[in-house]
Amino acid sequence: MSYFDVPAIKYEGPKSKNPFAFKYYNPEEIVMGKTMKDQCRFAMSYWHTFTYMGKDPFGGDTMFRPWDNTADEMEKAIERVHAAFEFMEKMQIPFFCFHDVDIAPRAATLKETNERLDVIVKVIKEEMARTGIKCLWGTTNAFGDDKFVHGAGTSCNATVFAYAAAQIKKAMEITKELGGVNYVFWGGREGYETLLNTDTGLELDNLARLLRMAVDYAKEIGFEGQLLIEPKPKEPTKHQYDFDAATVMAFLRKYDLQDYFKLNIEANHATLAQHTFQHELNMCRINGMLGSVDANQGDPMLGWDTDQFPTNVYDTTLAMYEILLDGGFTKGGLNFDSKVRRGSFQEDDLFLAYIAGMDTFARGLKVAAALLEDKVFENFKAERYASYKEGIGYDIIHDRVGFKELEAYALENGVTKNTSGRQEMLEMILNQYIMEV
Ligand code: XUL
Ligand code: CO
Numbered sequence: 001m002s003y004f005d006v007p008a009i010k011y012e013g014p015k016s017k018n019p020f021a022f023k024y025y026n027p028e029e030i031v032m033g034k035t036m037k038d039q040c041r042f043a044m045s046y047w048h049t050f051t052y053m054g055k056d057p058f059g060g061d062t063m064f065r066p067w068d069n070t071a072d073e074m075e076k077a078i079e080r081v082h083a084a085f086e087f088m089e090k091m092q093i094p095f096f097c098f099h100d101v102d103i104a105p106r107a108a109t110l111k112e113t114n115e116r117l118d119v120i121v122k123v124i125k126e127e128m129a130r131t132g133i134k135c136l137w138g139t140t141n142a143f144g145d146d147k148f149v150h151g152a153g154t155s156c157n158a159t160v161f162a163y164a165a166a167q168i169k170k171a172m173e174i175t176k177e178l179g180g181v182n183y184v185f186w187g188g189r190e191g192y193e194t195l196l197n198t199d200t201g202l203e204l205d206n207l208a209r210l211l212r213m214a215v216d217y218a219k220e221i222g223f224e225g226q227l228l229i230e231p232k233p234k235e236p237t238k239h240q241y242d243f244d245a246a247t248v249m250a251f252l253r254k255y256d257l258q259d260y261f262k263l264n265i266e267a268n269h270a271t272l273a274q275h276t277f278q279h280e281l282n283m284c285r286i287n288g289m290l291g292s293v294d295a296n297q298g299d300p301m302l303g304w305d306t307d308q309f310p311t312n313v314y315d316t317t318l319a320m321y322e323i324l325l326d327g328g329f330t331k332g333g334l335n336f337d338s339k340v341r342r343g344s345f346q347e348d349d350l351f352l353a354y355i356a357g358m359d360t361f362a363r364g365l366k367v368a369a370a371l372l373e374d375k376v377f378e379n380f381k382a383e384r385y386a387s388y389k390e391g392i393g394y395d396i397i398h399d400r401v402g403f404k405e406l407e408a409y410a411l412e413n414g415v416t417k418n419t420s421g422r423q424e425m426l427e428m429i430l431n432q433y434i435m436e437v
Contacts, residue, residue, distance in 0.1 A: 003067050003083040006351050008090045019352055025362035027092055032324060032369045039324075039365055041333025042358055043095035043136040044088050045294075046102040048307065048339035049350060050080045062345040073105040077120050085127040091354050095136035097184070097335045100171045101144065110163070114170050121174050128178065136182060136333045137228065137264075137292065138175030140168045143188025143236065153210035154190045154203035154241065161206060168214060176223040181331045182292055183223070184264050185211065186230040191237030204241060208255035215260045226331045228264040228291045231280070233273040235305050244273040245283040262291030266337055267315065268298040268305050277315050281322035292332030293319070295357060309338040309357040313434055316364025317371075324368050334361055370437045376429055380422070387416070 012021035027037040054062030067083035070076050081103070088096060103124065104116040128134065142152035142164045150156050152164035175183050190207055192198040211227075218227065229252070231242045242248050245263055252258040263284045270280040277297075284290035297310045310316055323329065340353045371377060387393040392409050395401045401409075 001082065003065075003086055004090060004347055004351070006090060006348050009092060009351065009355060020348075020355070022355060022359055022362070024359040024366070025355075031365055032328070032372070034328065036362055036365065037092075037094060039328055040358070040361055041095060041136070041329050042093050042361075043097050043333050043335035044084070044091070044093045044354070045335055045337050046084060046096055046098035048337065049087065050084050051102050052339050054342045054345055056342055059342075062342050064345075065347065074116060074119065077104050077116075078123050081120065081123045081127055085131055085133060087350065088133050089131050091351065091358075093133070093354070093358075095134050095181075095333055095335070097135070097137045097139070097337075099139050099141040100167065100174070101141040106145065110166060117170065117174055121177055124178060135175065135178040135180040136335055137184045137225070138171055138178065138180045139184040139186060140164075140171040141188070142167055148189050151187075151189045151191070151203070151237075153187065153207045156199075161210070165210060165213060168210070169217060172214065172217060172223055173221060175225065176221060180225050181333075182226045182228050182264075183214075183218070184228045184230055184292075185214070185261075186232065186264075187240060187242050189237055190242065191234075191240035193238050204251070207241060208251070208257065211257055211261070212255070215257070226291055227261045228332075229261050230264040230266060230269070230294065231273070232266065232269040232305075235272065244270070244275060245280045245289070249283070249287055249289055258289075262289050262332075264292045264294060264332075265290070266294035266296065267310065267319070268296050268307055268337075269294070271298045271300075272303070272305060276318070278318040278322055281319055281326075285322050285326045290323070290326050290332070292329070293323070293334050294337035295334045295361060296336065296338040307337060307339050309336065309340070309353045310360050311356050313360055313363050313367070314430075316361045317367040317430070317434060318364075320361065320364040320368035321371060321377075324365075324372055367433050367437045371430070371433050376433070377426065380426065384419075384421075 006020060010021055011026040012018055012023065014023045016023055025036060027035060029036050031039055067079040068076050070079065084096065100117060104113070104120040107113045107116055142148055147160055147163060148155070150160070153161060155161055172183055187207065192200065214227065229242055229248050231244050231248045232240050233243045234240055245265065248263060249258070252261055265280045265284060267277040270277045281290060295310050296307045297312055297315065299306045299308065336354060336357050338353065338357060340349045344353065388397050
């Protein structure tokens with residue numbers, strides 16, 4: 001049974017006019033010592049691709065999928081697995097990411113929900129064996145259900161905390177069963193609406209407790225995947241505790257959890273926090289905390305998480321630049337946490353959207369590699385900070401001097417002339433690489 005009247009997507013090169021072909025993503029092409037496939041490690045998000053039906057706050061579904069053509073919820077879930085693997089195969093996407101509720105519908109009880117998960121996990125495993133497609137990460141949806149109205153790990157209701165822990169336990173077990181390379185924590189409702197009713201101290205301590213339990217349980221069941229936290233500043237709550245990379249890293253250090261977690265950086269979450277995507281990746285990189293990426297883009301005119309497919313080569317170039325400087329992905333990858341617009345409701349729109357996203361990252365990868373190979377910015381930076389290579393600068397960065405020595409130096413020598421930061425020149429060169437590579 002085939003659900004998509006679309007041929008397998010192939011690389012045809014930049015001159016191709018075929019919308020159903022890659023123009024830049026050439027999976028076997030070597031870029032900086034690895035194939036593009038291994039550099040990008042693209043993943044499909046199960047939720048946006050197979051459970052998002054086009055709803056928005058003002059209207060219902062617009063996407064009526066052929067694989068959803070049954071009233072039986074479990075039958076539907078099984079058909080979705082088949083459709084998802086057909087899609088990934090045709091798209092040459094090597095990984096997928098999922099929430100527990102994406103793959104199996106929640107039942108009336110936890111026990112029954114877990115049984116449903118086991119049924120679907122078996123089907124997924126068969127499809128994984130058939131296709132060789134792997135799981136990049138699993139996660140828990142502990143935010144959608146009404147019991148999580150006041151949070152999960154940060155709920156004021158201890159029984160909800162317990163329920164969230166139980167749900168995470170099962171999601172970790174199935175992620176392990178599926179060979180997941182990472183496990184993600186996105187605290188969908190871990191935040192607050194008003195401080196008038198919120199004990200932030202207790203809530204943050206509890207969030208750390210929940211994460212500590214996850215670390216312990218991962219060890220107990222032998223789950224060797226990387227644990228990841230995904231920062232987001234707002235939405236759904238007014239203030240999310242995992243605001244941005246810097247906030248999450250400070251939180252992890254406070255609770256001595258920094259050795260067990262890395263970060264999953266999402267482009268649109270960065271922009272919601274008033275940072276660039278590159279900034280968030282950069283902060284992770286310099287702290288050795290870059291784990292994985294949720295690839296998408298926001299709309300600069302809108303203040304919410306639009307989760308659009310990434311089409312901005314400028315941003316993907318600078319993102320790939322940070323990722324390559326970090327040594328490239330090891331366990332992480334580029335998960336398209338992106339959804340087609342409500343008006344793009346045809347099945348083949350899914351293909352066009354992923355092609356656009358994959359080509360944009362592939363192009364960004366090549367430009368970033370060229371910039372790095374030519375050391376365009378790295379040489380400039382080395383020169384810009386050259387004053388720390390000798391003399392007083394050398395003493396400063398080797399912690400050999402304090403205020404008194406520096407005062408003596410300043411009294412004696414004054415300062416040398418500053419030189420231009422040459423921002424416009426660097427931007428001009430960046431443009432040239434984007435247009436010419
Ligand atoms: C929400 C978001 C989530 C996480 C996984 O903004 O990004 O889909 O990636 O829960
Ligand atoms: Co995300």
